[in-house]
Amino acid sequence: MVLFKYILKRIFFMIPILFGVVVIIFTLMYVTPGDPALAILGENATPEAIEAIHIKLGLDDPYLVRLTKYFLGVFKGDFGISYRTGRPVFEEIMARYPNTLILTFSSVALGVLIGVTAGIISAVRQYSLLDKLLTSFSLFGVSAPSFWLAMVLVLFFSVKLKWLPATGSYGLKYWVLPVFTLGLQASASIMRMTRSSMLEVIRQDYIRTSKAKGQSNFMTIMRHGFKNAQVPILTIIGIRITNFLAGAVLVETVFSIPGLGAFIISSVNFKDYPVVQGGVLWIALNCIVITLIVDILYCFVDPRIKSAFSKKQKQSTVSSVRQGGS
């Protein structure tokens, strides 16, 4: 019940943010100069044809009317029609969304595998040569731009060694380099967070107690150390997923993957604003949902968060009863 209330509360907090995101994105596209009718019909369109498009799409309606219509449309899954293809924006998004999802989740999975392992080793062997090497690697990972890292990997594995294809998404081996590029970046930040979080935990008294009771080093680290260091790691994993959903555009561009990010960029160049609006909104919605999932996962990873919420609830109930009584 407590968890259910917690989830409801988080969803309730999401609603105004979602509303604000829709308003901001709609307003940005609304103030964009240029007539959408010209983008659809081309520069040589007749005034009658332009007028017809204006009436059809309601382009002459006031701002608030258009915003309300857009908001109601989004609520029903209608993100408008693409100027470029004439197809519903939502269909266009869905055609490319799976590629972005595959890239994002595979990269983060790889990043978690490398980052968490390296972070734990680095923390346990603090100030050793291995720690210094791993820390330098992680700092390099967070310093290198993803598109540049992608090109370095293409140069090495595709051009020099000819092991992997450089562009496209026709099969499993085409995904190796893009996933590896983003995976390396994710592992760098996850490793930094894991190391920092583990260092804080392994200095605690209960770790010393566990060792004093004869528990092996490995078991102490995994059962008592890592278990208590998971919340910040979960946070950085959530941040990484949202970053990649939005920022995979660069890697998609380098590897010519038909993902959502690359589609948004090409739509900006074509002035296909319903796609830009819809695409940005869709990814923003995804990010908000992922943040919510991470928030919920906190309760499972660290039951103290759930109990803190329930205590808070009890306190507020008691204080409201007291206020009512007085």
Add this chain to the structure above:
Amino acid sequence: MEREPQKNTPLQEVWKRFKRNKLALGGFIVLVFLIIVAIFAPYLAPYDYAAQDYTSRLIYPNAQHWFGTDNFGRDIFSRVIFGTRYTLFIGLICTTVAAFFGCGLGLIAAFFSKLDNIIMRVMDVLIGIPAMLMCISIVAALGSNMRNMMIALSVTAMPNFARVMRAQVLTVRDQEFIEAARSIGASNGRIMLKHIVPNSLAPVIVQFTLGVVNAILMSASLSFVGMGVQPPNPEWGLLISAGRAYLRSEWYMCILPGLAIVVTTFALNLLGDGLRDALDPRLKR
């Protein structure tokens, strides 16, 4: 009579702790070096960064052209040197603007509780849209050029400063010295500027270095996809983008300018980590 040992000022203490961290000091030295390069670029660059020489197109790195030449025969080393100006200018200006407005809003939100909810919910919405997409939307709306990209970068970085500043002010505003200042009749403005801001700046300084790193990486990314600095300007992201078509044969065209970005952000990250440890030794890992 025995003399009392001279006490260091807080700033001297921070500098003392910072100096002990050799990596952070290295990052600081690299940053100073880059600033010098940016200022004296016309004197340091061996060639005119825009001069085209079709007789020396696509030359591999050698003694005359340290980073080789591009498809227009322009010296890449000179372009990278001038690119330092763009990178540092964009990184520092965008982060300064974001810090100024973000900290201002964070300060107001924490100090005037009536405005707290409104300001912070707007910041939540801005954070709700991922930075890269927010930048793309703003640049799509305003047009692709350096000024609009800088506006976009400043807007997206602002909420982070607002959050950091608000959190810090909330811990400072209830302390005794603020109460003392209020009791002797200090105005809200004076309390904020003279007492709260100086005591809340430590995490903002750390956030600033991280903000510069983000701004540099984001500006390079946006220029790479054609939404930032426009050709023929020698911005580093743009240099990488221009070299992309030649990756198979003339790898140096994109790899070497990319290294410049890595060195700069690496140094700034070291500096940021060092400042964090020096300003708050409890956080030292």
